[in-house]
Amino acid sequence: MTEAKWLNKKYIPTIAEYIQISTLSSAYPFLVTSSYIGMGDMAIEDIFKWVTSKPKIVTASTIICRFMDDIVSNEEREHVTSIIECYMRDYGVSKEEAIQELQKGVTDAWKDINEECLKPTEVPRQFLMNILNMSRFIDVMYKDEDCYTHAEGKMKKCIEALLVDPVPINNIRKDMKPFIYA
Known part of the structure; x- marks a missing residue:
């Protein structure tokens, strides 16, 4: 509802306001939480308490989603402003400078995830x-x-490669050792 009010009033929120609302409206934290449901007995109540307490890794992952989406889709928006406009207004910078700074934010979020x-x-x-x-x-x-x-572009090709034209298991050479990812 907050984003709808912003749109109707043509309000450009501060970056802090935008991040607070848009990270929730993206539903990304919910997707992370719901991904644990299929993990069976491992997903105990303490896990759900942890993930909903906004741990650093969930916050960083959500920032990656929100910032990257806004960077590539801001030209197409017919709805609430993107973080790019918020950043431009808050810091008095050009669109290109705002995008560069937000990309740094994505890099920092990846560092948080790695940590x-x-x-x-x-x-x-x-x-x-x-x-x-x-x-x-x-x-x-x-x-x-x-x-x-x-x-229909790159994503379609990725999905086709994964689901339509997968590598047949019987074509793997028997003398090759499989890669093991830990």
């Missing part, structure tokens, strides 16, 4: 890997273009 994945945590690693993998997906989805909105 959280490398240090001992209060939750099992599998739960951190869900967040890391979702961030990787977002990186593919919004790297150079908005593949969510325009899925």
Whole structure:
């Protein structure tokens, strides 16, 4: 509702206001949380308490999603302003400078994710890997273009490669050792 009010009033929020509302309206924290439902008995109540307490890794992953989406899709907006306009207004910079600074924010968020994945945590690693993998997906989805909105391009090729034309298992040479990712 807040974003609808902003749109109707043609209000450009501050960066802080925008981040507070847009990270929630993106539903990304909900997607992270709901990804744990399919993990069976491992997903105990403490895990859900942890993920909903806004840990650093979830915040960083959400920032990656929101910033990258806004950077590649801001030209197409017919709805609430993007973080680019907020940044331009708050800091009096050009669009290009705002994008560069927001890209630095994405880089910093990746550093936060790496830090959280490398240090001992209060939750099992599998739960951190869900967040890391979702961030990787977002990186593919919004790297150079908005593949969510325009899925017929690069995203279609990725999906076809994965689901339509997958590598047949029987074509793998028997003498090759598989890659093991830890």
